[in-house]
Amino acid sequence: MRADAKKNRDQVLAVAGTAITEQGVDVSLRDIARRADVGLATLLRHFPTREALLDALLRTSFDELAAKADELEGMSEPKDALVSWLRDCVAWTTEYRGVTVLMAAAIEDTESALHASCVTLRAAGARLLTRAQAVGAARTDIDGTDLFALVAALAWLGDQPALAPRADRLFDVIASAILTSAGSGGTEG
Structure with missing residues (x-):
């Protein structure tokens, strides 16, 4: 170039x-x-296209969040790793207003410029979730797709001025609904 x-x-x-x-x-x-x-x-x-611009803009952040999941997987207790990554992921998605709507659509649309990045991000979260489930630290009736949807829902709260003040508390509510009292290490956040 x-x-x-x-x-x-x-x-x-x-x-x-x-x-x-x-x-x-x-x-x-x-x-x-x-x-x-x-x-x-x-x-x-x-x-x-708008999606091509967004993919170029967001790909670095997606890659950083995936790398963060890899780092947490090797360094933290499963419960702590999952909650830390969730918190980082929600904070990032809240930074770019409206991106959660595009991410939710792109995850299902293989033709979307954002699809591959969203699939990578979902897989990173799914690995952390599976790891927490394996030690009994997270419920077993949810999967990576559910986790991706919960990130989108929590990020949507941050996009709503009237609800944004409740976002941190509701993050803790959702995290405690994902986690179990069993498993090793850490708290909900």
Whole structure:
């Protein structure tokens, strides 16, 4: 990629991150291009769809959350690892307003640009859940898909101004509903 094209791409991604944090995932692509000081055609050349832009923007975060799951898997008690990862995942999804709706749709849509990243993220959480279940620290009647849905639900709470003050308490309620009193190590958060 030419240096000027890379510079434009990086600028679009930086501006898109800020714009989505401020206005949500439905922010105008035209507005992102204007704020990045590039033409809409330039933005679309790099990112032909909104999902392609979001995938490029979010992939690093997805990868970091998956790596965090790997790290926690090797260093923490199963219960603690699961709760820590859940908390990080919910905090991240709350940062980008409206991303949970896209993630929920993308997990089922194999044609979505976000599909692979969402599947990777769900698998990371599922591994931590399975590990906690194996030691009796988490209920066995839920799976990775349920966990992914709970992350989306908790993140949605953070997106709602009237409910955001309750988000931390409700996280603890959901975490305690996932966890059992058996198993080794830690508390709900």
